[in-house]
Amino acid sequence: MEKMIKKVDLIFGKVDYMDILEKVLQRTRDEIILDVIDSGLRGRGGAGFPTGLKWKFAKNEEADQKYVICNADEGEPGTFKDREILTEVPEKVLAGMALCGYCLGANEGYIYLRGEYNFLLPSLHKAIDEFHAKLKDLGLDFTIRINSGSGAYVCGEETALMESMEGKRGEPRNKPPFPTSEGYLGKPTSVNNVETLVFALMIAKEGPTKFKEMGTFDSRGSKVFSVSGDTPTPGIYELELGMTLQQFVDEFGDGDTKAVQVGGASGFCVSRKDFKDTLIGFEGIPTGGSMMLFNSTRSMYNILNDYLEFFEEESCGQCTPCRVGCQQLLKGIEAVKKGNKPPAYLEELQKLSDTMRIASKCGLGQSAPNPFNSIINNFREEIIY
C-alpha cells in the first residue's frame, strides 16, 4: 500500500538556534511578524488562532512591560507531544520564546509547565541557564522562568493559566479584554503553545514559503501528532497537514479501527463510515495533536463515560452551564444505560449540551459537548444497550 502521509522534521531536527537568532535579530520586528502571518501558522495547542496576528496585536500595545508565556500545560487526554518537544529540543522552545519576546518588545518569558511534568524541571533549568548565558553574548535582554502547575486541566486555557501564575484559582477570565492587551498582571501578553513557538522559530529561519507550501489553505504546514489507543505504532509523529482520516487510519490503524477520537477528550469522535470524508485540519476536524484510535473490541459507552468523568472532575465550577452540564451529561448516560431513563432522554441531554456550548464561559464547557454529541450520534445503540 502506498503511504500517502508525508513525514516532516521541522520540530525535532537539531539546529544551530543561536545562529538562527543572530540572523533573525538583524531583521526588524515587523518583518518577522509579517513572515509569521504570511506562513499561515496557527496555534498548535488546539484553538488555532493565527500566531502572527497574536504577536502583532501584542506588539502594537503601548506598555512599560510585556510578557511571553509558553503554554506547557499539556493536559488534553491523548496529547503528549509537548513533553517530547521539551525533552528533545528544549533550546528550540527557548529560542522561539526569545524570538517572540524580540517581536513584542518583551524581556520576560515564562514557561507554565504542568505539575505532571515536574520531572523535566532539572533539565529545563539547565537548558535555561545555558540559554541565558548565550543570549548575553548576543546582547538580547530576555529572561525565562518556569512556573509549575498543580494538576488542573483548565489551566491550559490561557486566561486560567495567567490567573494561576498570579497565585489565584485557575478560573478563566471573561474575554475581552484579550491577553494581547491585558494579560499576565494586566500587561500585554502572548501565550503560545510549545510547538507553535518552535514552528515560529523555524519559519523565521527558513522564510514562510517552505511552510506555506505544505498543508492546505486553512491548515498550513505540518503538525506534531500524538498517536495512542488501538494502534501497533503509538507515539509522536510530525506529519504534513491535509490528510484525510482514512489516510491516517491506513497508516496507524490496526486493521480493525471503528472510531478515532480527533482532538482529545474535547474533540470529536469519527466513525469508520466517515473516515474518507473527514479532513484532519481546521477546515475539517482540528486537533491539538491528540489522535486516539479505537477498535471494534472497545465499548463506546465506556469511552464516553471516561470523557465525561474527566470533564466533570476538571470543570472549574465557576459557570453554571459547565459545572452542572458536565455532571448531568455523565449522570444522564449512566441513567439511560441502567434503564432508569428512556433512550429519548439522550435528546434532552443533547439540548442541554447545546446550552453548554452557547453559554459556557470558556473552551472547556463549550467543547465538552463535542465527544458527547459525536459519540451519541455515531454509536447511539452502544450507549443505550
Add this chain to the structure above:
Amino acid sequence: MTKVKELVKEQAEKHGRERTSLMPILQAVVKSEHYLSEEAMEAIAEELDLSTADVFGTASFYTFLDTVPRGEYVIRVCKTITCHMKGKDEIIDTISDMLKIKLGETTTDKKFSLLQANCIGWCHKGPVMLINDEVYPEITPEKASDIINEYLKKG
C-alpha cells in the same frame, strides 16, 4: 516557632511575599509536609497578608495541592481513557493488595497514598503512574509490584 511556620517563612523569603509567590510557596509546603495543614495555610496567609480563606480557596482548586494528609510517596495512577484501556485497574489492584489500602487512602505508617489522576501525558506508553514527581510508564502488575518493593526498601 513551629516547624511548619519556619518552613513557610523560609519559602516566603525565597519566593517573595507577592501574590504571585503563593503557588510556589504552596507547592513547596506540599512537597515537604505532604499536605497543607490549617496551620500551614494560616501561616502562609499571615506571611503574604492574605485571608486564610483566600489561601484555602486557591489551594483547594488544585488537585496536587492536598489539604488532607498524604503519605511520603503519593502514587497517582493515570485513569484516563488509554491507560484505562491498557489495564490501569489491574495496576491499582496490585498496589492496593500490596499496601493494603484502597484508592484515596494512606498507609498507617504515612508512607504511601494511592490515588488516581486524570491524563498525565503518556498515552502511548500506558498504563502509567507517578510516584511524587517520578514517572513510571508502560507498567504491568509485575513491574508495579517491583517498583513498590523498591520504595518499601527505602525505609
